[in-house]
Amino acid sequence: MPFIPHTDEDIAAMLAAIGVDSIDALFDEIPPGLRIGELAAIPAGLAEMDIARLMQSRAREDGQPLCFIGAGAYDHHIPAAVWQIATRGEFYSAYTPYQAEASQGTLQLLFEFQSMMTALTGLEVSNASMYDGASALAEAVLMAVRANRKVQSNRVLVPRALHPAYRRVVKAICEPQGIEILEAGFDRAGGHTPVEALEAVAGDSQLAAVVINQPNFFGVLEEVDELTDWARVRGALVIGVVNPVALAVLKPPGDWGTDGADIACGEAQPLGIPLASGGPYAGLLCCKKDLVRQMPGRIVGRTLDLDGKPGFTLTLQAREQHIRRSKATSNICTNQGLLVTAATIHLAILGAQGLERVAASCHANTGRLVDLLTAIPGVEPLFGHQVFHERALRLPAPAADILRSLAAHSILGGFDLGLDYPELDPAILVCATELRTEEEMQAYATKLARVIATRTQARCPVEPKFS
Amino acid sequence: MSEVPADLRYTKSHEWVKDNGDGTVTVGITDHAQEALGDIVFVETPEVGRQVDAEEPCAVVESVKAASDIYAPLAGEIVDANQVLADTPDAINQDPYGDGWIFTLRLKDPGALGTLLDADAYQALVDEES
Numbered sequence: 001m002p003f004i005p006h007t008d009e010d011i012a013a014m015l016a017a018i019g020v021d022s023i024d025a026l027f028d029e030i031p032p033g034l035r036i037g038e039l040a041a042i043p044a045g046l047a048e049m050d051i052a053r054l055m056q057s058r059a060r061e062d063g064q065p066l067c068f069i070g071a072g073a074y075d076h077h078i079p080a081a082v083w084q085i086a087t088r089g090e091f092y093s094a095y096t097p098y099q100a101e102a103s104q105g106t107l108q109l110l111f112e113f114q115s116m117m118t119a120l121t122g123l124e125v126s127n128a129s130m131y132d133g134a135s136a137l138a139e140a141v142l143m144a145v146r147a148n149r150k151v152q153s154n155r156v157l158v159p160r161a162l163h164p165a166y167r168r169v170v171k172a173i174c175e176p177q178g179i180e181i182l183e184a185g186f187d188r189a190g191g192h193t194p195v196e197a198l199e200a201v202a203g204d205s206q207l208a209a210v211v212i213n214q215p216n217f218f219g220v221l222e223e224v225d226e227l228t229d230w231a232r233v234r235g236a237l238v239i240g241v242v243n244p245v246a247l248a249v250l251k252p253p254g255d256w257g258t259d260g261a262d263i264a265c266g267e268a269q270p271l272g273i274p275l276a277s278g279g280p281y282a283g284l285l286c287c288k289k290d291l292v293r294q295m296p297g298r299i300v301g302r303t304l305d306l307d308g309k310p311g312f313t314l315t316l317q318a319r320e321q322h323i324r325r326s327k328a329t330s331n332i333c334t335n336q337g338l339l340v341t342a343a344t345i346h347l348a349i350l351g352a353q354g355l356e357r358v359a360a361s362c363h364a365n366t367g368r369l370v371d372l373l374t375a376i377p378g379v380e381p382l383f384g385h386q387v388f389h390e391r392a393l394r395l396p397a398p399a400a401d402i403l404r405s406l407a408a409h410s411i412l413g414g415f416d417l418g419l420d421y422p423e424l425d426p427a428i429l430v431c432a433t434e435l436r437t438e439e440e441m442q443a444y445a446t447k448l449a450r451v452i453a454t455r456t457q458a459r460c461p462v463e464p465k466f467s
Numbered sequence: 468m469s470e471v472p473a474d475l476r477y478t479k480s481h482e483w484v485k486d487n488g489d490g491t492v493t494v495g496i497t498d499h500a501q502e503a504l505g506d507i508v509f510v511e512t513p514e515v516g517r518q519v520d521a522e523e524p525c526a527v528v529e530s531v532k533a534a535s536d537i538y539a540p541l542a543g544e545i546v547d548a549n550q551v552l553a554d555t556p557d558a559i560n561q562d563p564y565g566d567g568w569i570f571t572l573r574l575k576d577p578g579a580l581g582t583l584l585d586a587d588a589y590q591a592l593v594d595e596e597s
Contacts, residue, residue: 149514293509293529318509318534327536 063410066440068369070390070431071217071415072133072163073278074270076245076358077435078342079349082272086342094338096298100313106337107312110300113344117284119352120247121240121264122254124289127297129282129335133267134169136283137211137241139296139330140263141174141181143287144209144237146329147262147294151235153206154179159193161186161216162241164420179208191220191383191392195230207234212261213241214250218429219366219390220383221250228257240264244271244284245362246388248355253286263287272346273339282336282343293319296330361434362389365441369432372445376452382417382427390431392417392424397455399426405451411444469498469593472564476540476580477589480522483564484540490577494540495568496528496559499593504530507556512548513570519543521579526569528559537569541579547571 006014011023020026027035046054067075085091090105097103097110110128117126130136141156156174158167160183171181184197193216210231214224224240231238240253240261253261268282269275287295293316301315321328347355366389373379378396395402399416406413418425432441471477476484476492481500485493501507509529519525524536525545548570552558559567574580584592 293511318529324534327534 065407065410065412066436066444067275067412068430068432068436068444069412069415070219070433071429072165072267073275073281074243074245074362074389074431074433075275075435076270076272076433078272078274078346081349082342082346085345086338091341092338094336096314096335096337098314100311104312106341107300107314109341109344110298110335110337111302111312112348113340114300116344116347117244117286120244120252121242121284121286122252122260123264123286124254125292125295125299126284126286127295127299127335128337129268129340130265130285130297131336132279132281132283133241133265133269134163134166134283135173136265136267136285137166137239138170138173139283140239140265140285141170141179141209141211142177142330143291143294143296144239144263145174145179147291148208148235148237151206151208153208155182155205155207156180156209156211157182157184157198157202157207157231157236158211159184159186159197159213159216159222160421161191161193161218161220161222162211162213163217166241182207186216186218187383187385189383190385191218192216192222192385193227195223195226198227198230202234207231207236209237209239209262210234211239211241212256214253215243215246215388215390218383218392219387219431220385221388224251224253224256226257228259228261232257232259237262242266243388244268245355245359248352248359249363250388254288260288262291268336268339268343271343273342280336280339282339292316294329295319296328298335358434359389362432365389365432365434365436366391366430368438369430369436369441369444372441373430373448376445376449378452378456379448382424389433390429392427392429394424395426395428396452397426399428401455402426402448402451403428405455406444406447409447411447413444413448469502470564471497471499471586471590471593473586475564476583476585477592478538478540478583479592480538482537482540484580484583485564485568486580487571491546491571491573492540492543492580493568493571494537495563496537497589497593498563501559501563501567504528504535505532506530507559510549510552510556510559510569512550512552513545515545515548517545519545519572528556528569539572540583541572542575543572544575545570546573 097106114126145154158181182201184201187194212224212227214222216222228238238261242264244266253264264286266284268284273281298314299316300312302312305311317323319329321331370391380394382392382394399418403413403416414428414430417427417429481497482494483497507528507530511527513525519539521542523539525539526537528535528537549568
């Protein structure tokens with residue numbers, strides 16, 4: 001039986017009924033220049049055995065390397081129960097549960113997710129997730145510019161110590177909408193974003209919002225209270241970019257400075273979502289209650305039904321595109337239902353104390369890793385300020401070469417900072433989550449010492465066979 | 468049958484306009500409009516001081532059914548907005564021509580008031596639509 005139940009006769013009859021020659025003719029409103037026609041890059045279908053062979057060979061190529069890379073996506077332990085539960089028939093869907101009468105379980109779970117996010121961020125409202133951390137930040141920026149009507153400005157200040165991919169996504173989404181993104185530098189000694197750096201870029205200009213990330217891309221803890229208050233005095237809204245695991249031990253954005261951040265966003269991947277070569281992940285977005293009408297995406301509310309029994313339903317839908325059409329708060333306001341399901345189950349299994357232990361363990365492991373690595377001559381911390389679970393290290397030889405050699409030994413040694421910050425080259429960003437053991441960290445240090453020794457020693461007359 | 472007071476002016480987009488006699492007008496939505504929208508749950512009023520053109524969307528009224536733009540009936544400057552609606556948006560349902568007013572506008576051209584619909588013309592429009 002074909003998966004698409006329309007026979008050629010069905011299609012012909014439907015086209016005849018509306019007086020159209022072909023299915024292609026239904027799309028003739030799209031200018032020819034914008035149509036891609038045949039998908040030449042997509043290969044022909046494969047038989048099941050062939051596809052299994054191909055996938056197995058690709059899986060072997062991945063190997064099982066030891067991961068010391070963080071830089072926005074983190075290798076955490078995911079209890080087996082998380083995906084066992086998330087893939088049960090009752091939950092296994094990525095779709096938005098519009099039909100409240102048929103979706104109470106999923107709606108309740110999304111409501112729990114929102115409750116967990118508001119508890120972590122210290123803000124009043126959460127939506128039921130965005131695509132990922134970077135697009136959540138872009139939406140937060142759009143939201144802030146819409147909401148900040150007192151300051152008639154379309155300028156938003158972003159630290160350069162914010163994830164480079166986040167900065168690219170924010171520019172890609174916001175600049176075409178007339179928003180100007182300004183970048184404030186970081187302190188070369190501390191690795192943090194000082195108030196003076198914001199001041200230097202902002203000058204006397206009005207700002208709609210200031211983005212503060214905690215920890216920043218270098219793992220460094222920012223002086224969030226001071227930065228928040230600086231933004232507040234200038235009439236700018238404050239957007240916090242946070243790591244949900246770090247929030248178990250750090251001050252929540254809702255408590256930053258005198259009045260707290262207005263919006264908080266971040267990447268939910270560290271909460272039970274596998275690295276999976278970069279996605280799919282989920283974004284979190286929370287805000288103060290008075291901004292809720294500017295918030296994009298699904299929001300689940302708890303209410304009472306006609307019999308007075310508690311129930312859950314999507315709420316405040318008038319903000320959304322199926323009602324407000326072109327004037328919706330966003331046109332990319334779907335959620336990541338299945339990944340949020342996993343994140344919620346993950347947090348429920350860990351509990352508040354469990355999450356705190358994960359955060360503390362990552363912090364301790366990264367400290368231990370840095371001690372081991374900086375014992376190697378020529379390897380030293382790039383920045384002096386306190387970190388959460390990542391640290392930037394200066395290397396005595398080109399970072400790309402060192403990382404390639406480590407990868408050949410099945411060690412993913414870190415993120416090459418020179419790619420996005422040429423002035424820091426050669427340097428890497430390393431991370432050791434709760435998964436990394438003392439033996440693994442020692443193995444990394446031993447390999448790194450050997451790789452650096454071969455790269456920095458006087459050239460041997462005999463060329464190594466493999467480098 | 469919805470109420471259409473004779474002393475007000477109206478727009479085709481269902482706003483009522485009251486001449487305050489001092490170059491300003493007060494604007495709200497008609498009884499017919501509030502009835503069509505249903506229970507109003509949120510009103511976004513315009514920023515005081517904003518310059519608006521005639522027929523420019525400047526406020527939003529959200530009901531349990533839909534969210535609708537409210538248009539400036541004529542060009543001018545917003546001089547006041549009804550802050551009470553922030554907490555009691557249903558004032559528009561209860562008293563559309565009184566407590567449910569939305570904003571006050573200082574007209575660029577006070578003479579333009581005459582270009583709006585009078586009560587009879589608006590009543591005819593409502594009859595035609597229903």
